[in-house]
Amino acid sequence: MPAKKPRNAFYAQSGGVTAVINASACGVIETCRKHKNKIGKVYAGRHGIVGALTEDLIDTTKESAAAIRALRHTPAGAFGSARYKLKKMEDNPAQYERLIEVFKAHDIGYFFYNGGGDSADTCLKVSQLADKLGLPIQAIHVPKTVDNDLPITDCCPGFGSVAKYVAVSIREAGFDVASMAKTSTKVFIMEVMGRHAGWIAAAGGLASEKEGDAPHIILFPEITFDEERFCARVKECVEKFGYCAIVVSEGVKNTDGKFLSDAGLRDAFGHAQLGGVAPVIAQLIKSKLNYKYHWAVADYLQRAARHIASKVDVDQAYALGKAAVELALKGHNSVMPTVVRASQKPYKWKLGIAKLSDVANQEKMVPRDYITEDGFFITEKARRYLSPLIQGEDYPPYKNGLPRYVELRNAPVKKKLDKTFVL
Amino acid sequence: MPAKKPRNAFYAQSGGVTAVINASACGVIETCRKHKNKIGKVYAGRHGIVGALTEDLIDTTKESAAAIRALRHTPAGAFGSARYKLKKMEDNPAQYERLIEVFKAHDIGYFFYNGGGDSADTCLKVSQLADKLGLPIQAIHVPKTVDNDLPITDCCPGFGSVAKYVAVSIREAGFDVASMAKTSTKVFIMEVMGRHAGWIAAAGGLASEKEGDAPHIILFPEITFDEERFCARVKECVEKFGYCAIVVSEGVKNTDGKFLSDAGLRDAFGHAQLGGVAPVIAQLIKSKLNYKYHWAVADYLQRAARHIASKVDVDQAYALGKAAVELALKGHNSVMPTVVRASQKPYKWKLGIAKLSDVANQEKMVPRDYITEDGFFITEKARRYLSPLIQGEDYPPYKNGLPRYVELRNAPVKKKLDKTFVL
Numbered sequence: 052m053p054a055k056k057p058r059n060a061f062y063a064q065s066g067g068v069t070a071v072i073n074a075s076a077c078g079v080i081e082t083c084r085k086h087k088n089k090i091g092k093v094y095a096g097r098h099g100i101v102g103a104l105t106e107d108l109i110d111t112t113k114e115s116a117a118a119i120r121a122l123r124h125t126p127a128g129a130f131g132s133a134r135y136k137l138k139k140m141e142d143n144p145a146q147y148e149r150l151i152e153v154f155k156a157h158d159i160g161y162f163f164y165n166g167g168g169d170s171a172d173t174c175l176k177v178s179q180l181a182d183k184l185g186l187p188i189q190a191i192h193v194p195k196t197v198d199n200d201l202p203i204t205d206c207c208p209g210f211g212s213v214a215k216y217v218a219v220s221i222r223e224a225g226f227d228v229a230s231m232a233k234t235s236t237k238v239f240i241m242e243v244m245g246r247h248a249g250w251i252a253a254a255g256g257l258a259s260e261k262e263g264d265a266p267h268i269i270l271f272p273e274i275t276f277d278e279e280r281f282c283a284r285v286k287e288c289v290e291k292f293g294y295c296a297i298v299v300s301e302g303v304k305n306t307d308g309k310f311l312s313d314a315g316l317r318d319a320f321g322h323a324q325l326g327g328v329a330p331v332i333a334q335l336i337k338s339k340l341n342y343k344y345h346w347a348v349a350d351y352l353q354r355a356a357r358h359i360a361s362k363v364d365v366d367q368a369y370a371l372g373k374a375a376v377e378l379a380l381k382g383h384n385s386v387m388p389t390v391v392r393a394s395q396k397p398y399k400w401k402l403g404i405a406k407l408s409d410v411a412n413q414e415k416m417v418p419r420d421y422i423t424e425d426g427f428f429i430t431e432k433a434r435r436y437l438s439p440l441i442q443g444e445d446y447p448p449y450k451n452g453l454p455r456y457v458e459l460r461n462a463p464v465k466k467k468l469d470k471t472f473v474l
Numbered sequence: 475m476p477a478k479k480p481r482n483a484f485y486a487q488s489g490g491v492t493a494v495i496n497a498s499a500c501g502v503i504e505t506c507r508k509h510k511n512k513i514g515k516v517y518a519g520r521h522g523i524v525g526a527l528t529e530d531l532i533d534t535t536k537e538s539a540a541a542i543r544a545l546r547h548t549p550a551g552a553f554g555s556a557r558y559k560l561k562k563m564e565d566n567p568a569q570y571e572r573l574i575e576v577f578k579a580h581d582i583g584y585f586f587y588n589g590g591g592d593s594a595d596t597c598l599k600v601s602q603l604a605d606k607l608g609l610p611i612q613a614i615h616v617p618k619t620v621d622n623d624l625p626i627t628d629c630c631p632g633f634g635s636v637a638k639y640v641a642v643s644i645r646e647a648g649f650d651v652a653s654m655a656k657t658s659t660k661v662f663i664m665e666v667m668g669r670h671a672g673w674i675a676a677a678g679g680l681a682s683e684k685e686g687d688a689p690h691i692i693l694f695p696e697i698t699f700d701e702e703r704f705c706a707r708v709k710e711c712v713e714k715f716g717y718c719a720i721v722v723s724e725g726v727k728n729t730d731g732k733f734l735s736d737a738g739l740r741d742a743f744g745h746a747q748l749g750g751v752a753p754v755i756a757q758l759i760k761s762k763l764n765y766k767y768h769w770a771v772a773d774y775l776q777r778a779a780r781h782i783a784s785k786v787d788v789d790q791a792y793a794l795g796k797a798a799v800e801l802a803l804k805g806h807n808s809v810m811p812t813v814v815r816a817s818q819k820p821y822k823w824k825l826g827i828a829k830l831s832d833v834a835n836q837e838k839m840v841p842r843d844y845i846t847e848d849g850f851f852i853t854e855k856a857r858r859y860l861s862p863l864i865q866g867e868d869y870p871p872y873k874n875g876l877p878r879y880v881e882l883r884n885a886p887v888k889k890k891l892d893k894t895f896v897l
Contacts, residue, residue: 064653067654068650068653068654070646098656098657101656101657125649126646126649126650127646127649127650127652127653128653128654129653131652131653131656132653132654133656133657133658134654134657134658135657215875215876218875218876219781219876219877220775220778220779222876222877222879223493223549223550223774223775223778223779223780223781223877223879224773224774224775224778226548226549226550226778226879227491227549227550227774227777227778228774229550229554230487230491230550230551230552230554230555231490231491231551231555231557233521233524233554233556234521234522234524234556234557234558235556235557239774241775257875257876258876327753329771330750330753345773345774346771346773347770347771347772347773347774347775348752348769348770348771349770349775350647350768350769350770351646351647351650351651351662351768351770352643352646352647352664352770352772352775354650355643355646355647355649355650356643356646357646358642358646358782359781359782361875438874438875441875441876442874442875443875444869444872446867446869449867451861451865452638452641452680452784452861452864452865452866453638453641453642453645453680453681453864454642454645454646456645456646456649
C-alpha cells in the first residue's frame with residue numbers, strides 16, 4: 052500500500068510586522084522541511100491572508116536553505132503582511148468558504164497563522180469551518196505582537212526587541228540631554244508605540260537603574276493623563292536632575308478618554324491611527340514651563356530595529372515557529388504555542404500551549420501594580436518581569452557597513468481555481 | 475637645574491554632542507597621561523566653555539584609567555557640553571579676558587576645544603589673545619559635528635555614526651513598509667538632522683543598493699522643495715515599487731526660502747530650532763495623494779546612537795583627540811587635526827593639519843554633483859564619498875541587556891579666583 056501523500060502547509064503573517072516575525076517563519080519552514088514525510092510543501096500567503104483569499108501563494112520550496120536561515124536575522128514580513136480582518140462568519144461566510152476552497156485546491160492540511168489577537172480569532176474560525184466542511188485543517192497560531200498584549204503566553208515575540216530598542220534609545224538620548232541641559236535642551240520626549248497597552252513604554256523604564264537616570268517619567272495608556280501633576284513632575288525632575296527625559300506611549304488619553312493626539316485615521320481593524328503625541332507634550336511643556344525641549348517619534352524604527360534585537364526574543368520567536376509545527380505533527384488543532392516563565396532568577400523559559408478559544412480577541416494590559424502609585428514609572432515588579440526579555444544581543448551580519456537582510460524570491464504557486472475573489 | 479614644571483591642559487566639549495565626542499576626549503586624556511613630563515593635569519570644563527568662564531573645572535586625574543577608557547564607547551558629552559557662543563572680541567573683551575584669567579590661575583598651557591565651526595573660532599581667538607596678554611597657550615581644535623560641515627577635513631567625527639544609524643534605520647523601516655504596503659501604510663517618512671547641510675539625509679541613500687530599495691526619495695536642504703514634483707515622484711514610487719520610503723532633512727526649505735517647519739525657537743548661536751518637518755510632509759501626502767503614511771523623527775536618538783556607531787568614525791574620533799595632543803607637543807598652535815582620505819579603494823585615511831583661520835565659521839554643503847539631477851537622490855560620486863565612513867561595527871559592552879556607558883566622577887578643581895563671572 053503506498054504511503055499517504057503528505058498534505059501541504061500554509062503559512063501567513065498578519066498585522067504589524069516585527070523585528071523577529073521572520074525568525075518565527077524560519078522556525079516554521081525549517082521544521083516543516085525536516086518532516087517531509089508528514090508535511091508536503093510550505094506555501095506562504097503573499098501579503099498574509101490576502102494571499103490566501105486571492106490564491107496568491109508563494110512556493111517556499113524555491114528558497115534555498117541559506118535564504119530561509121537568513122530569515123532569522125531579517126526584520127519585517129518576508130512574504131508581506133496584511134492589515135485585513137475577516138468579517139464575522141455570519142456577516143460574510145463567503146470569505147471563510149473561499150479560504151477553505153483555496154486550501155482544498157492546494158491540499159493544505161496545516162494552517163500556521165503568525166499574528167496577534169485578531170489573527171488568533173481568524174485561525175480558530177478557519178479550523179472550525181474546515182472541520183464542518185469535511186476538510187480537516189490543523190490550525191496553529193504563532194504569536195506575534197510588539198504590543199505584548201496576548202493573554203496566557205508570558206510574553207509575545209517582537210516585544211522583547213522593541214523593549215530593548217526603547218530602553219537603549221532612551222538611555223542614549225538621556226546621556227545626550229544631560230550633556231546639553233545646562234545651556235540648552237532640558238526636556239526630551241520620546242514617543243513609542245502601544246495603542247492600548249503600555250508595555251513598550253514600560254520597557255523604557257529599564258534604562259533607569261538608579262535615581263536620576265533617564266527616563267524620569269513614563270506616560271502609560273493605562274493611566275489617565277493629568278496635565279497639572281505631569282507638569283509639576285517635569286519641573287521637579289529638571290530642578291533635581293538638571294533635565295527630564297520622558298517616554299510617552301502613543302495611546303495616552305486625557306480625562307475625557309480621548310487620545311492626546313489622534314490623526315483621525317483608522318486602520319482596517321478599526322483601531323485609531325495614532326502618532327504625534329510627543330509634539331503635543333512638547334508644546335505643553337513649552338507653554339506651561341518654558342523649558343527648551345526636543346522630541347523624537349520612533350514609529351516603525353522601533354519595531355523594525357533588528358540591528359538591536361533581543362537574543363531572548365529572537366530565540367523565542369524561532370522556538371514558537373518550530374513548536375507550532377511540532378504541535379501540528381502531534382495532532383493538535385486550534386492551539387497556540389506559548390512562552391512559559393520556568394524560572395525568574397536565573398531567567399528560564401519553556402514552551403507551553405494555549406487553546407485559541409482562550410486567546411482570541413483579548414488584550415493584556417500592564418497591571419496596575421507594575422506602575423508606581425503616582426502613575427509615572429514602573430515598579431520593581433514590572434522590572435523583574437521585563438528585564439529578562441531584553442537580554443542578549445543577536446547582531447545580524449554586516450556587509451559594507453549595513454546589515455545584510457534577505458529578500459526572498461517569493462515565486463508564485465500556479466493557480467488552480469478559475470474564480471477570482473474580490474477583497 | 476630643576477626641570478620646568480609641566481603646564482596643565484584644558485579640554486572642553488562644545489555644541490551638540492555626538493556618539494563619539496567622548497572617544498575624542500578619551501584620545502586627548504589618554505595621550506596627555508602618556509606625556510606627564512610635558513603636560514601636567516588635564517582639567518575639563520564643566521559644561522564646556524561655561525566651565526572655564528565660571529571657573530568650574532573638572533579634575534580628570536581623579537578618574538581611573540578604566541573610566542577614561544570607557545569614554546571611547548560612551549555617547550554624549552561626559553563633562554557636559556554647552557551651546558554658548560562667545561561674543562565678538564570687540565563687543566565683549568571681558569569674556570575673553572576672563573578665560574585667560576582662569577587659564578592663568580590654573581596654569582593652563584594647552585587648550586583643547588572639541589566642537590564645530592563656532593568653537594574653532596573661539597579656539598582661535600583665545601590663542602590670539604593669550605599671546606597678546608603674555609600667557610602663551612597652545613590652542614588646538616578637535617573637530618566634531620554630526621553635520622559634517624567643517625571645511626578642509628575629509629569628514630567630521632560624529633557624522634559617520636549618524637550616517638550609519640540613518641542608513642540602517644531607513645533600510646529596516648523600508649523592509650517594514652514593504653511588508654505593510656498592500657493593505658496599509660504606503661509611504662514612510664523619516665526626518666533626520668541637518669540644519670543647512672544635507673550630509674545626514676544623503677547618508678540615508680547608502681541603504682539603497684539596487685532599484686526599488688528604500689529610501690526612494692531624499693529631501694536635501696540644498697534643494698528647494700517643489701511640492702508638485704515631489705508628489706509626482708511619490709506617486710511614481712508607490713505605483714512602481716508598491717511603497718515609498720523618504721528621508722527628509724529638518725532643514726528643507728520651500729520656494730520662499732523658509733523652513734518647511736520652523737518651531738520658532740532659536741538657540742544660543744542664533745540657529746533656528748527645527749523639528750517636525752516629517753508630519754508636514756505626511757500631511758501633504760495625505761491631502762494630495764491620499765496614501766496611508768507613517769512618519770518618524772529620529773532627533774537625538776540618531777546622534778546618541780552609540781550602539782550602532784561606525785567603527786571608522788570611532789577610530790577617527792579617538793585618533794583626532796590623540797593627534798591634537800601630539801600637535802601641541804610638537805609646538806603647534808591655532809590648528810586643527812584633520813582626516814585626509816589617503817586612498818579610496820580600499821579606503822585608507824591618515825591625519826592632516828589645518829589652520830584654524832581657514833576652518834572657523836565656514837560650512838561645507840553637499841556639492842551639487844553629489845545630488846542627482848532631479849534633486850531627489852544621491853549620485854554614485856556621493857556614494858563613493860559616504861560609504862567608507864559607515865564601515866565597521868564598534869559595539870559597546872552590554873550588561874543586563876543594556877549598553878554600559880560610563881558616568882565619570884567629575885570632581886571639581888578647587889577655585890583659585892575670588893571673582894565670579896556672570897554669563
